[in-house]
Amino acid sequence: MRYISTRGNSESREFKEILLEGLAPDGGLYVPEQYPKFTDAELDDLRGKTYQETALNILRTFITDIPEEDLRGIIARTYTKEIFGTDAITPLKHLEKGLSLLQLSNGPTLAFKDVPLQLLGNLMEYVLEERGSELNILGATSGDTGSAAAYALKGKKNIRLFMLSPYGRMSRFQQRQMYTLNEPNIFNIVVNGTFDDCQTIVKEANADAEFKKKYKLGAVNSINWARISAQIVYYFYSYLRLTKDNSKRVAYAVPSGNFGNALSAHIASKMGLNIEIIVCTNENDVLDQFFKTGIYRVLKGNDVKITSSPSMDIASASNFERFIFDYVGRDSAKVRVLWKELNQKREFDIGRIEPRVPFGITSGSATDAEVLDTIRIVYKKYAVVIDPHTAVAMKVGLEKCEKGVPLVVIETAQPAKFADTIREALGIEVPAPKGYENLANLPEKTTRIENDAELVKKFIEENT
Ligand SMILES: *Cc1c(COP(=O)(O)O)cnc(C)c1O
Numbered sequence: 001m002r003y004i005s006t007r008g009n010s011e012s013r014e015f016k017e018i019l020l021e022g023l024a025p026d027g028g029l030y031v032p033e034q035y036p037k038f039t040d041a042e043l044d045d046l047r048g049k050t051y052q053e054t055a056l057n058i059l060r061t062f063i064t065d066i067p068e069e070d071l072r073g074i075i076a077r078t079y080t081k082e083i084f085g086t087d088a089i090t091p092l093k094h095l096e097k098g099l100s101l102l103q104l105s106n107g108p109t110l111a112f113k114d115v116p117l118q119l120l121g122n123l124m125e126y127v128l129e130e131r132g133s134e135l136n137i138l139g140a141t142s143g144d145t146g147s148a149a150a151y152a153l154k155g156k157k158n159i160r161l162f163m164l165s166p167y168g169r170m171s172r173f174q175q176r177q178m179y180t181l182n183e184p185n186i187f188n189i190v191v192n193g194t195f196d197d198c199q200t201i202v203k204e205a206n207a208d209a210e211f212k213k214k215y216k217l218g219a220v221n222s223i224n225w226a227r228i229s230a231q232i233v234y235y236f237y238s239y240l241r242l243t244k245d246n247s248k249r250v251a252y253a254v255p256s257g258n259f260g261n262a263l264s265a266h267i268a269s270k271m272g273l274n275i276e277i278i279v280c281t282n283e284n285d286v287l288d289q290f291f292k293t294g295i296y297r298v299l300k301g302n303d304v305k306i307t308s309s310p311s312m313d314i315a316s317a318s319n320f321e322r323f324i325f326d327y328v329g330r331d332s333a334k335v336r337v338l339w340k341e342l343n344q345k346r347e348f349d350i351g352r353i354e355p356r357v358p359f360g361i362t363s364g365s366a367t368d369a370e371v372l373d374t375i376r377i378v379y380k381k382y383a384v385v386i387d388p389h390t391a392v393a394m395k396v397g398l399e400k401c402e403k404g405v406p407l408v409v410i411e412t413a414q415p416a417k418f419a420d421t422i423r424e425a426l427g428i429e430v431p432a433p434k435g436y437e438n439l440a441n442l443p444e445k446t447t448r449i450e451n452d453a454e455l456v457k458k459f460i461e462e463n464t
Contacts, residue, residue, distance in 0.1 A: 001064045003030040003225065006325040007339075008332025014065045016127050019120075019226055020135060022219045028335070029321050030225050036061035038272040040246045047240040051089040052079050054240070055233045062229045066126070074126060078119045083107060090115065090234040092241060095382045098406045099398075101390070102238050102252075109177060110414035110433065111311070112261065113148035115234065116227035121152035123226055124159060134158040135218040136464060138205055138456075140198035141165050144311050144413065146188075147178040149220050154183040162187045162460055164198040167448070171310070173417045173439070180442035187463060188444075193451035196301050204453035205460075215460055222258040223318050231264035232271070238408060239273050251276040253397025253409045255389040256287055257312035259319040261410065266323060266361070276405065279363040280396035282307045282371070287317055290350075291363035296320070297347035308368050308388040308421045311413070324350075364396035371395065375425040385430055387413040388421045 002012040007028030018030045038046075046054055055075045060068055079089045085106040093101040107114025128135055137159065139149060146163045153161045165178070167190050179188050191198050202219075206212055220227075239250055254262040256279050265277045281288045283305045290296045298316035307313055321335065327350070328334040341348040366374070374391040378384055386394060390411040401407040415422050415430045422430050432439065449455050 001036075001062055002033045004033050005029065006031060006321050006332060006335050008336070015063045015225075016065050019123060019127055019224075020218050022221065022223065027339075028332070029223055029319070029325075031322050031325060032062060035267060035270045040272075043240065043246050043272060046236065047243075049240075050087070051233070051237055052076060054237045055079060055230075058233050058236055059229060062225075066123075070126065074119070074122045078122050083118060084114075090237060092238055092408070093384070093411075095378075095384065098404075100242075100406070100408055101384075101386070101411045102234065102408050103411045104234065105387075105411055105414045107148075108151040109144065109147040110417055110436075111144040111148060112410070112412040113144050114151065116224075116230040116260075117148045117152035117220065119230045120220060120224065120226050121156055121159075124153075125156045128158040134216055135160075136215050136460060137161045137218045137220055138202055138460070139163050139220060140195065140202050141170075141178075142195035142198075142310060142313075143170055143174055144417075145220075145222070147174060147181075150178055150181050150183075150186050150188075153220075154181060154186050156185065160185045160187065160464060162189060162456075162463075164189045164191050164201060164456065166190075166195045166198055167192050169195065171418060171420070173419065176439045176442075176444075177436075179444040179446050180439060182443070182445045186445075187459070188446040189456060189459060190446045190448045191451055191456075192448070197451045201451070201453045201456050205457055208457070211457055215464060221318070222260045228260060228264050228267070228319070228322075231261055232268050235265050235268035235273060235275065239268075239275060242406060242408070243274075246272075246274055249274050249276060249405050251278060251397070251401050251405045251407050253278040253280050253393040253401070253407060255280050255309070255312060255393040255410060255412050257281075257284075257314045257317065259287060259317035259323065261412070262287075262361075263319045263322055266326070269360070270326070276402075277361045278393075278397050278400050279361055280393040281363070281365040282309045282312045282392050283365065283367055284313050284315075285365040286314070287320070288363040288365040290320075291361055294350040295347060296324075296342070296350070298342065300346075308371055308418065309392055311389060312392065362400045364400050366392040366395040372421070372425045375422065379426055385415045385422060385426070385428075386411065387415040387418050389413050 004012045005024035005028035007026040009026035010024040104112035256262045262279050269275050304315050338348045371388050371391045374395040393409045397409050
């Protein structure tokens with residue numbers, strides 16, 4: 001399998017080559033040259049297989065430059081009951097006939113990003129060892145990405161992680177979880193500034209070509225192809241568990257921000273799964289607006305609302321270009337025109353769209369008030385506490401689902417991470433999950449730094 005750029009002006013590459021890279025040199029995103037297809041017979045063969053076997057069968061179609069036995073070992077080390085809490089890794093929780101939760105948040109940081117990032121950490125370690133080289137990952141986080149990356153990379157050989165976070169802006173649980181990780185290769189840099197400031201520092205450090213080369217800077221952000229491919233697995237695994245044959249349709253309500261998770265569902269459907277996708281956004285509804293009107297209009301940084309589902313508070317959706325590439329028939333010239341327009345006018349219009357479900361994708365959004373209501377309704381009806389991100393998907397999913405099509409709502413975080421919202425909705429304290437009771441008493445390992453890229457670069461120099 002080779003990977004091409006959505007903008008069409010970069011050489012095609014293999015999986016291991018794009019693993020450690022961000023954007024393609026022409027500014028586009030890497031996508032597989034074509035999507036692997038599974039026939040009904042092949043899908044039937046996968047039905048009943050374990051998570052690990054399913055993962056191997058999906059991932060070996062995308063990762064053709066790592067020997068299958070090695071890939072099997074990497075998957076076996078990544079998706080364990082010890083790390084993800086259950087043998088099913090991503091279990092389905094039945095709520096009532098035709099309605100279930102797909103639980104993606106049982107990993108070490110209690111959010112769905114563990115599923116792709118735990119795999120990415122092991123893949124990176126494997127490739128760096130093979131090459132005899134090392135990597136310094138520089139990233140910025142406002143919430144789940146930072147801790148998921150830290151728990152995925154801790155103790156990994158030849159990798160250091162420098163993670164910038166804005167001072168005092170994450171939930172208490174998120175801060176404690178990330179800052180108490182005491183590992184020699186993980187550096188928490190707390191910046192006196194906003195998340196945007198942190199992102200600007202990352203951009204500036206990467207723009208210094210000499211520095212980037214000398215300190216072997218890398219990234220683990222949401223456009224990383226390995227992350228997308230790892231997320232395709234749980235759509236196959238859950239669909240095959242819910243159905244007896246492939247004629248049955250299943251709808252997935254996906255809480256969406258950067259469009260990584262929903263893109264993985266879109267690719268799973270292109271690969272042969274009979275699924276419907278419902279894209280669910282909070283009040284930052286650029287994706288919902290697009291799927292309703294065909295107009296993609298990104299927000300200015302200042303216009304991004306702070307909601308109770310912070311991991312979906314985005315100004316633009318970084319993976320969206322991959323979807324548009326498919327929509328325009330994989331015509332890179334069209335993608336280049338659209339993104340040029342986007343850079344100039346902050347929006348593009350894809351043109352006339354058909355009246356109903358024009359993209360094979362339905363969408364909707366939820367306000368913070370609706371999120372609170374939904375948390376209450378679900379608790380009352382099923383005695384289950386869901387987090388605000390999952391509540392966005394529950395609200396929109398129930399609104400948009402069709403009669404007779406089973407609905408799977410994707411659970412992307414545990415409620416304990418967002419205790420304030422749960423208290424507001426239900427008036428109860430969610431107990432800390434097992435193993436996290438002591439979080440409040442652990443010492444923190446952080447470095448506080450002024451909002452200045454030069455100081456961050458100096459810190460990296462001193463610690464490599
Ligand atoms: C990252 C995240 C999302 C959004 O996923 P995307 O792939 O960026 O669309 C939703 N919920 C939680 C809890 C997350 O951490």
